[in-house]
Amino acid sequence: MGFMFGSYKEGCPTSTPPCAGILRTSDAGHSWGLISTHGIYDSAPAFPNTTASGSGVAVSNVSFLTPLVGYAFDPALAFTIDGGVNFSPLLGSFTTSATRFLDVEVGGSTTYFVAVGLNFSGVSPNSIVFGSFPNISIADVNPSIKIISSTPVSSASLQSAVASIRAYPFAVLTEFGVNNFTTALIGAPGSSNFTAITQNPCSQIQFSLPFLPPMAIADTSPLTIYALCTSNPGAGSSQKTIFTSSNMGSSWASKGSAPNGGISNGIDAAAPSTVIVSATSGATFFYTSTDGGATFKTAFSGFPGGSGFLYGPYFLSPSFAAVLSYSQGSPFSFLVSTDGGKSFSPA
Numbered sequence: 001m002g003f004m005f006g007s008y009k010e011g012c013p014t015s016t017p018p019c020a021g022i023l024r025t026s027d028a029g030h031s032w033g034l035i036s037t038h039g040i041y042d043s044a045p046a047f048p049n050t051t052a053s054g055s056g057v058a059v060s061n062v063s064f065l066t067p068l069v070g071y072a073f074d075p076a077l078a079f080t081i082d083g084g085v086n087f088s089p090l091l092g093s094f095t096t097s098a099t100r101f102l103d104v105e106v107g108g109s110t111t112y113f114v115a116v117g118l119n120f121s122g123v124s125p126n127s128i129v130f131g132s133f134p135n136i137s138i139a140d141v142n143p144s145i146k147i148i149s150s151t152p153v154s155s156a157s158l159q160s161a162v163a164s165i166r167a168y169p170f171a172v173l174t175e176f177g178v179n180n181f182t183t184a185l186i187g188a189p190g191s192s193n194f195t196a197i198t199q200n201p202c203s204q205i206q207f208s209l210p211f212l213p214p215m216a217i218a219d220t221s222p223l224t225i226y227a228l229c230t231s232n233p234g235a236g237s238s239q240k241t242i243f244t245s246s247n248m249g250s251s252w253a254s255k256g257s258a259p260n261g262g263i264s265n266g267i268d269a270a271a272p273s274t275v276i277v278s279a280t281s282g283a284t285f286f287y288t289s290t291d292g293g294a295t296f297k298t299a300f301s302g303f304p305g306g307s308g309f310l311y312g313p314y315f316l317s318p319s320f321a322a323v324l325s326y327s328q329g330s331p332f333s334f335l336v337s338t339d340g341g342k343s344f345s346p347a
Contacts, residue, residue, distance in 0.1 A: 001026050002322070003084065005062040005072060007042035008034070018042065022062060022084040029322060029334040037080075039087035040072045057089050065106045065135055075100040077113070079136045091133075093142050094119050100161075102176065107167035108190030111135050112148075114163035114176045123147060126155045128163070128176050130185060132192060146192050149185060153178050166217065173217050173225075184215055186225070186248060197249030202229035202241075218269040225249055226275050226293065228267040236281030238263050242293035255293035261285050261301075270315040276341045278323070286323070288341040300335065300344040315341070 004023045012019035020042050022035040043058035057076035062084070064070030071090070072078045076099075078087040098117035105112055110132045118129045130149040153161070163176035167189060174194075175184045187194035202214070218224040227243040240258040245251060262279025269275040277287045277296065286300040315321045321337040323344065335344040 001064075001067055002029065003062050003064050003070065004032075005042070005059065020056075024084070029336055035084045037084050037087060039080075039089075040076075040078050043075060056087065061103075063104050063106065065111075069136060071104045071111070071136075073101040073104045073113075077101040077104065077115075081136070081138070088141060090136070090141055091143075091145065094145065096125070098125065098158075100158075102161060102163035103165045103174075105165040105167045105172075106135060107165075107172040108188075109135055110190045110192075112165050112167070112172060112174065114165060114174060116158045116161050120145070120147065123150050124152050126158060127152045128158075128161050128178070128183075130174055130176065130194075148187075148192055148194055149183070151176075151183060168217055171217055171223055173215060175215055184249070186217075186223075195248055197225070197245075199245075199249055199251060201227045201243035201245075201252035201254075202231075214264075214266065216267045216269045216275070218272045218275070222246055223248070224269070224272040224292075226267055226269050227252065228264060228277060230264040233263055236263070237261055238279070240264050240277055240279070240287075242267075242275070242277075242289070244293060256289070256295055258287040258289075258296040259285070259298065261298075268315050268321070270319075270321070270340060274315075274340050276315070276321065286341070286344060290340070290342070297342075299337070299341055 002025045007018035008021050009018045020037050020040055022037050023032040024035055025032045039056040040059045041056055043060045057078055059072040059076055060074045062070055062072045068081055068083045070080050072087055077090045079090045080087045096119050100116050102114045112132045115129050117125050123129060128151045131145050131147045133143040133145040157178040161178050165174045171186055172189050173186050177183055184197040185194040214228045216226045225245045229241040230238050232239045237260040242255045243252040244255050258277040262281040262285040265278040265280060267277050273290055273292050275289050275293050279285045283301055287296040288299040289296045319340050321341045323335045335346055337344045
């Protein structure tokens, strides 16, 4: 089952602001149903000349633990226990008007978050914080939280902070920083013990979230970590070099390069041998490797004019991958692959 959050006007009782809604699919994106939700509103509605306002708290994304229990976040944090119909603010005692929850994901029995401007004893408000709390199962608005990592930054940089958390069965990978790549941590799901990936295979890994981050895990045991290094950006192209590590990022080996077409968005992996690189320019490209990043083939080329926002491809299983393409003010496109990323087609 999958969920997406946004705003809508058609059928909304008021024209301004638009209503907040969650789209839900239970058939791999082939059909979607709308949940009109309460307690949150879209912090950046995708309608021209629309002011972001509404009742509840402002968010821009959702992450669900079960079909009934989930989170809405960025900048605020809220939770639902009724499938997204109603949301309540979460961790309010640790937040101020300057707090932003950049990402929230579930790993095992634990919910992980990255936030800036957190109001927590012993933590500077000018910090990027990686922390955790037990998964929400009841209406507990202030669960106990643990601070795993706190990185002070300048107050002027907080607004440009970016973060991504990817939760896998074998590992949780988080990447966060300001401007260019700063910190990557990896640990076991449900754990508070995380190891920093201190050896950066790239001289400069650029973040471009909300696109995919520059690292991904092939979630097998032992773990294989992929890194996408982008260099020599030009007119609609960039060099995309792939590195891999099998020792938690302590050392890296160069594997190969994806085609130059498009500016790199990110990378995801399904197995030690299967990896996808995404890129956009005048079009959107997905490049797939089935030999561990040594060679790549073009799995998809389309969306003339490029995509305003590209979420994915995300491997949901070794054979199934999904991607959401979205241009501001235009309908989204949802593509799926059922052959391990070798080809994509509309859902």
